Amino acid sequence: MIVNEPFRQVVRVEMHLPGGFTRVLLFALADGKFRWDIPTDRIPPHLRSIGSEFLVIMPRFTPEPGDTPDAIREICRQVQVEELSRD
Numbered sequence: 001m002i003v004n005e006p007f008r009q010v011v012r013v014e015m016h017l018p019g020g021f022t023r024v025l026l027f028a029l030a031d032g033k034f035r036w037d038i039p040t041d042r043i044p045p046h047l048r049s050i051g052s053e054f055l056v057i058m059p060r061f062t063p064e065p066g067d068t069p070d071a072i073r074e075i076c077r078q079v080q081v082e083e084l085s086r087d
Contacts, residue, residue: 001071002062013052016040024056042079055082
């Protein structure tokens with residue numbers, strides 16, 4: 001697996017999905033038409049409400065032929081969430 005610098009984007013919670021995922025809107029990209037589904041358990045409880053905004057750090061990688069599905073799933077779960085500073 002080729003791992004690159006992670007994506008760092010400010011997002012807004014759009015909706016909660018079945019199966020433990022939350023859809024977030026990347027409002028600074030593509031006029032707000034780009035979304036990520038991230039594991040809800042990676043979001044601190046106080047940031048899970050619809051409309052909440054926070055920073056998501058998403059791994060960026062390129063799978064290689066020998067990579068297992070479990071290895072790809074594991075790197076996808078390495079999403080980080082950081083609270084925005086209120087300066």
